[in-house]
Amino acid sequence: MIRYDIVICGIGGQGVISLGTILKLAAIEEGVSVMGAERRGGAQREGSVTSNIRYRGLSPGEAHDERAMATSGLIPAAGADMMIAMEPLEALRHAALLNERSVVIVNDFPLIPVSVRIGERAYPARDEIYARLRRFTPHVHVVDIDGLSKQNFNSLRQVNTVSLGLASALGALPVSEESILATVKQRFPDFETNKRAFDLGRSASGAATHGR
Amino acid sequence: MHPLGSREKGTTILAMGNEAIVRGGLEAGIGFFTTYPGTPASEIGVEYMALRSEFPHLYVEFSINEHVAAHAAQGASWANIRAMTAMKHVGMNVAAEVLHFAGYTGVKAGFVVVIGSDPGATSSTSEQDDRWYSLHTHLPILEPATIQEAKDFTALAFELSERYNLPVIINAPSKLCHNIGSLSLGSLPATFRVKGTFERNPSRYINLFAGSVANHRAGMTSARRLADDAPSLGLNRVLSGAGRTGFISSSINYLYLMEALSILGVSDAPVMKIGMSYPLNAGEIAAFARGLERIYVVEDLEGFLEYQIKRLLYDENLRTEIVGKDIFPDYGELDVDLVTGILKDELARPLPANVQRTAALAAELTADIPPRQGAYCTGCPHRSTLYSIVKATERKVIFAGDIGCYTLSCLPPFRAFDWVTCMNCGTGIAHGIMHTNQDEEVIAYVGDSTFFHSGLPNLINAVQNGTSMVLVILDNKWVAMTGHQPSPTTARGVRGDTMKPVDLKGLLKSIGVTYVRTVSPHNIKQTIVTLHDALAAKSGVRVIIAEEECALQAERRATFSPPEYEVYYQIEPERCQKCNECYVDFGCPAIRSREAGGDFHYYIEESTCIRCGACHDLCLNSAILRTEIKRPGREAAS
Ligand code: SF4
Ligand code: SF4
Numbered sequence: 001m002i003r004y005d006i007v008i009c010g011i012g013g014q015g016v017i018s019l020g021t022i023l024k025l026a027a028i029e030e031g032v033s034v035m036g037a038e039r040r041g042g043a044q045r046e047g048s049v050t051s052n053i054r055y056r057g058l059s060p061g062e063a064h065d066e067r068a069m070a071t072s073g074l075i076p077a078a079g080a081d082m083m084i085a086m087e088p089l090e091a092l093r094h095a096a097l098l099n100e101r102s103v104v105i106v107n108d109f110p111l112i113p114v115s116v117r118i119g120e121r122a123y124p125a126r127d128e129i130y131a132r133l134r135r136f137t138p139h140v141h142v143v144d145i146d147g148l149s150k151q152n153f154n155s156l157r158q159v160n161t162v163s164l165g166l167a168s169a170l171g172a173l174p175v176s177e178e179s180i181l182a183t184v185k186q187r188f189p190d191f192e193t194n195k196r197a198f199d200l201g202r203s204a205s206g207a208a209t210h211g212r
Numbered sequence: 213m214h215p216l217g218s219r220e221k222g223t224t225i226l227a228m229g230n231e232a233i234v235r236g237g238l239e240a241g242i243g244f245f246t247t248y249p250g251t252p253a254s255e256i257g258v259e260y261m262a263l264r265s266e267f268p269h270l271y272v273e274f275s276i277n278e279h280v281a282a283h284a285a286q287g288a289s290w291a292n293i294r295a296m297t298a299m300k301h302v303g304m305n306v307a308a309e310v311l312h313f314a315g316y317t318g319v320k321a322g323f324v325v326v327i328g329s330d331p332g333a334t335s336s337t338s339e340q341d342d343r344w345y346s347l348h349t350h351l352p353i354l355e356p357a358t359i360q361e362a363k364d365f366t367a368l369a370f371e372l373s374e375r376y377n378l379p380v381i382i383n384a385p386s387k388l389c390h391n392i393g394s395l396s397l398g399s400l401p402a403t404f405r406v407k408g409t410f411e412r413n414p415s416r417y418i419n420l421f422a423g424s425v426a427n428h429r430a431g432m433t434s435a436r437r438l439a440d441d442a443p444s445l446g447l448n449r450v451l452s453g454a455g456r457t458g459f460i461s462s463s464i465n466y467l468y469l470m471e472a473l474s475i476l477g478v479s480d481a482p483v484m485k486i487g488m489s490y491p492l493n494a495g496e497i498a499a500f501a502r503g504l505e506r507i508y509v510v511e512d513l514e515g516f517l518e519y520q521i522k523r524l525l526y527d528e529n530l531r532t533e534i535v536g537k538d539i540f541p542d543y544g545e546l547d548v549d550l551v552t553g554i555l556k557d558e559l560a561r562p563l564p565a566n567v568q569r570t571a572a573l574a575a576e577l578t579a580d581i582p583p584r585q586g587a588y589c590t591g592c593p594h595r596s597t598l599y600s601i602v603k604a605t606e607r608k609v610i611f612a613g614d615i616g617c618y619t620l621s622c623l624p625p626f627r628a629f630d631w632v633t634c635m636n637c638g639t640g641i642a643h644g645i646m647h648t649n650q651d652e653e654v655i656a657y658v659g660d661s662t663f664f665h666s667g668l669p670n671l672i673n674a675v676q677n678g679t680s681m682v683l684v685i686l687d688n689k690w691v692a693m694t695g696h697q698p699s700p701t702t703a704r705g706v707r708g709d710t711m712k713p714v715d716l717k718g719l720l721k722s723i724g725v726t727y728v729r730t731v732s733p734h735n736i737k738q739t740i741v742t743l744h745d746a747l748a749a750k751s752g753v754r755v756i757i758a759e760e761e762c763a764l765q766a767e768r769r770a771t772f773s774p775p776e777y778e779v780y781y782q783i784e785p786e787r788c789q790k791c792n793e794c795y796v797d798f799g800c801p802a803i804r805s806r807e808a809g810g811d812f813h814y815y816i817e818e819s820t821c822i823r824c825g826a827c828h829d830l831c832l833n834s835a836i837l838r839t840e841i842k843r844p845g846r847e848a849a850s
Contacts, residue, residue: 028226035393047586070470073391076548078570093581096574099566113584118624118796121582132577
């Protein structure tokens with residue numbers, strides 16, 4: 001049976017939802033069944049946003065089993081095969097979804113919540129956040145995705161595609177690189193730039209800091 | 213082409229639960245749709261609106277409130293056009309009067325009512341379970357669990373509505389409305405009914421005296437007929453299994469239950485999935501219960517299924533133990549983890565080792581994470597208005613807020629809310645408080661759409677009764693919180709299309725408000741001065757219209773017609789006194805802090821600044837500079 005669950009977490013306005021949409025459309029492209037709910041605030045920004053991507057499918061010759069295939073919109077505790085976190089604190093906030101085998105990709109770019117801004121709470125040191133994440137799983141990849149996008153494309157617009165490249169290189173996704181790129185082509189303007197961003201993500205996966 | 217309008221039967225598309233409902237309506241030949249936008253059901257109206265270009269026969273309306281929307285759909289149904297109205301769960305309170313009669317009168321063409329419910333109140337001020345209404349409206353309720361069922365049940369609901377002469381409710385919780393995944397399409401009708409024909413039906417439509425008694429009876433009879441037929445409709449299903457312990461569930465809770473059972477390694481328990489939670493068929497429930505010692509009922513909130521099942525089994529003389537709300541919470545939202553945690557104790561099954569390990573780590577390592585609550589968008593006019601209100605009053609007033617994006621003012625940094633309940637609770641409750649010889653002044657604030665939804669009667673009542681109150685109408689021209697549907701004050705769409713807005717000032721004048729001022733919220737100094745003036749005027753209802761388009765819409769508009777001048781705001785570090793006004797008290801997300809050489813300074817992140825100018829206006833140290841550059845090539849382009 002195909003079973004692969006990805007949680008994407010971040011902050012309103014960071015493109016969490018559209019990143020999830022690409023990964024889901026790739027499943028439609030591939031003929032894999034997909035579902036997953038989104039948690040988002042209203043139209044406003046700054047709140048926590050998550051997208052659940054739950055791939056399901058039968059292996060060749062496998063019979064449909066209603067009990068095994070019943071899949072809700074939310075990934076249960078310890079159930080995420082992959083986490084893509086667009087912000088360090090949000091990775092830790094959703095760490096209860098991780099298990100020892102989970103692959104975690106964290107964008108090393110903190111955004112300060114209002115509770116910290118007004119001095120009521122403190123933002124933990126980043127090294128402390130990553131050390132805690134590594135208690136859940138050894139497969140934590142810290143990448144300055146915002147920085148990569150800014151350096152290479154002079155804008156934050158490619159953050160999503162760089163993340164897709166990282167995800168496709170680091171996880172055993174049931175959707176192929178080709179399907180992901182095909183949906184990127186359909187959904188984002190300027191495919192050439194996005195393809196470069198995707199490749200950048202793929203090559204950055206090797207350089208991702210394990211020791212930070 | 214809109215993917216929801218596809219004529220290719222059998223293709224699989226990516227759709228949200230709400231979009232699946234839209235498609236179900238299309239497959240059933242819907243011709244009329246109304247809604248007052250409300251999360252989690254808002255996207256239904258948005259998609260129908262978008263489909264109108266391909267399905268020109270469709271009438272789609274963003275109505276002024278749910279009562280109006282439900283009446284309109286009832287009218288279309290009576291004129292023999294299949295009709296749907298959609299609302300969030302609390303909208304049912306507003307539409308309840310209409311829908312209580314809809315069972316009395318019956319329908320002509322199929323009439324479907326979609327209710328987006330919100331257990332856990334993740335985007336609402338309450339989590340009421342609307343299913344209970346049906347015990348007295350007698351309207352059937354279908355509860356889809358998956359995206360596919362959301363479509364299939366909606367299409368079937370139209371048929372059932374006609375066959376049983378009752379409006380049919382689709383109850384979809386937010387985690388289904390916003391579930392996005394694979395949807396396999398059915399076929400669309402070859403033609404849609406375009407022209408309505410209203411046929412008089414006085415015995416059902418005129419509800420007076422004995423006639424209303426007869427219709428009350430007729431509605432209940434229809435529901436009983438549907439209950440009798442329930443087992444043949446294919447909406448309820450049994451997964452047979454072994455053992456003396458069974459499970460009954462509906463909606464997405466069925467999926468939570470199935471995942472929980474599989475996590476706990478229970479692979480063969482008998483499970484009944486309820487697709488139609490009202491009316492239930494006693495024989496069908498009894499057939500499942502017979503031979504079982506205990507049945508767990510897994511559902512959200514107060515236990516609507518459990519209540520009915522206990523009653524039905526009592527009449528069937530079955531004494532199977534029914535366990536529901538004595539172990540599952542009757543508040544908040546269930547999920548897989550909650551159901552797993554409760555059933556592990558009940559069924560004496562251990563949690564898998566990896567789940568235990570993660571739970572222990574999470575308890576140790578994630579408890580102290582600072583919360584991240586929503587904040588106003590960058591450049592939001594509400595931030596500017598609320599900042600001015602807090603500054604002008606120094607918090608020495610009663611804050612009567614309301615429901616909309618501005619409800620965020622409950623949270624830091626503003627905390628300028630003294631209560632929030634239902635729509636127009638601000639002016640309504642303030643009016644009562646102010647007639648109890650209060651020493652404090654009250655400032656009420658309400659958005660344009662909420663005000664028009666049901667605030668006009670409150671205001672007229674306050675004016676007539678001489679209530680002392682400052683009311684700020686936050687006129688941002690859109691129903692912003694639910695994704696920017698037009699409001700009665702919308703004058704221009706983002707692409708420049710024009711609409712017919714209500715003359716708000718003229719309206720206020722005609723109901724007797726003599727004090728009306730208009731301010732531009734980002735002009736902070738002017739807004740504060742006006743608030744002082746209104747407070748000083750002391751008596752009667754004084755209205756300030758804070759008029760500025762929602763920043764997100766203004767931004768969208770700018771992409772279609774860019775302004776002639778490019779404006780920049782920058783913080784001059786030498787002048788900045790780090791007084792924190794802009795960074796903390798105002799809190800624009802584009803204003804950030806950067807460490808430099810053991811010190812820090814504030815700066816404006818240019819890529820997110822929306823150039824509203826409020827910070828420039830509020831900085832008392834003139835540290836925020838404004839630069840204006842004429843856009844090159846503008847003349848050539850235009
Ligand atoms: S309001 Fe002006 S002086 Fe105060 S922190 Fe902001 S820029 Fe600096
Ligand atoms: S002008 Fe100032 S207040 Fe307005 S968006 Fe930019 S930084 Fe924020």
